[in-house]
Amino acid sequence: MNTSSDVPIDTAAPVLKLLGDKTRLTMAGLLMERECCVCEFTEIFDMSQPAVSQHLRKLRDAGVVLETRRGQWVFYALNTExxxxxxxxxxxxxxxxxxxxxxxxxxxxxxxxxxxxxR
Amino acid sequence: MNTSSDVPIDTAAPVLKLLGDKTRLTMAGLLMERECCVCEFTEIFDMSQPAVSQHLRKLRDAGVVLETRRGQWVFYALNTExxxxxxxxxxxxxxxxxxxxxxxxxxxxxxxxxxxxxR
DNA sequence: TTGACATATAAGCATATTCTTATATAATGA
DNA sequence: TCATTATATAAGAATATGCTTATATGTCAA
Known part of the structure; x- marks a missing residue:
């Protein structure tokens, strides 16, 4: 049975692929708690800052997360919309x-x- | 909060990656309906028989599906256990x-x- | 305006993924 | 036993992915 909240396979598969990476899945877990600064991700993950940035970009490009700059920091949050x-x-x-x-x-x-x- | 049914990130990520492929996600959708014969998958998907077989093998290797041979046919089902x-x-x-x-x-x-x- | 810090982008490399075609294996039935 | 059908495996090619280092961009504060 289909319901109005169903989403096409073609749309869901890329999101699942994104979450299919251990780093990005952990990022999503962190963002379930609260929005996070990029600098927090670079602290938590054992990889270079560009690598972190590239993972975040993939999530952002897919619309899964939203980016907000605050001063020299950039925060990411789950896109609940x-x-x-x-x-x-x-x-x-x-x-x-x-x-x-x-x-x-x-x-x-x-x-x-x-x-x-x-302000 | 963690619950006893939580599953480690390391365990979940590979399963999400498997379902992150359009073909395999559709296969899972088909298997939600009922068990399917390999020959049905080869009918449904627009790719070679070996390609279908390789997708099924990945799902089987991960334990997500179970294989049963019946005569010359092989059936796959979701592994509910x-x-x-x-x-x-x-x-x-x-x-x-x-x-x-x-x-x-x-x-x-x-x-x-x-x-x-x-019999 | 300049230096320091935070983040993004570019380029390149190693490995993974997903197909294809060719071939092997398994089961059936004449 | 042999041909046929169903499925799996092997090998190879094209493309995708995920990292690295180097460098660019944006912001702040002295």
Whole structure:
């Protein structure tokens, strides 16, 4: 049976492929907790900064995440308006929480909080 | 929060990658309806028989599907006992039904039914 | 304006993926 | 046993992927 919330195979497959990479799947898990700064990703993942950037770009190009610049930092968040968000969410709901990784960062004082002092 | 049904990122990512291919995602959709004979897949997909066989092998190697030989035919079914089955099911539940493709085959008399006349 | 920091892009390389064609294996039935 | 049908495996080619290093761009603050 089809329902109005169904999404074509052709649309879903590329999203699944994106999440089929361990790094990007973990990124999605982190973004389920809260939006994250690129610098947090580069802390967490054992790879070069460009590699992190390229993974984020793929997620962004697919519309799965949204990018926001705040000062010299760029934050990424899950795009909850995206047509594939329900799929992403249902997948991530079965995954272990990545909160500990973020707690670890914050414990080490690496949590970027941006305050617009010019406002 | 983690729950006992959570599955590690390392385990889930390869399954998502498998389903991230349009052909294999459609195969999974077909198998959500019923078990299928290899010959049905070769009818449905516009690719060579070896290509179909190779996709099925990947799904089988990952444990996502089970293979059963019946006479000269080989049938594949979703492995409902596999630890990743809940994930697979939750993904497929959001996908459009592939039942029409199977109905089409059966209408054309291409549905293989195996009866063990030697029994 | 300049230096430092954060991030993105470019280019190149190694490996993975997904086809194809050719061939091997397995089961059936004359 | 032999031909036929169903499926799997092997080998090779084209393309995709994911990393690296080098460099460019954007922002801030002195």
């Amino acid at each position: 995206h047509k594939m968000y329900p799929l992403v969410k249902s997948i991530m709901n079965g995954m272990p929480s990545q909160k500990e990784k973020l707690d670890e960062l914050e414990k080490n004082g690496n949590h970027v909080v941006w305050c617009d002092t010019k | 596999h630890k990743m089955y809940p994930l697979v099911k939750s993904i497929m539940n959001g996908m459009p039904s592939q039942k029409e493709k199977l109905d089409e085959l059966e209408k054309n008399g291409n549905h293989v039914v195996w009866c063990d006349t030697k």
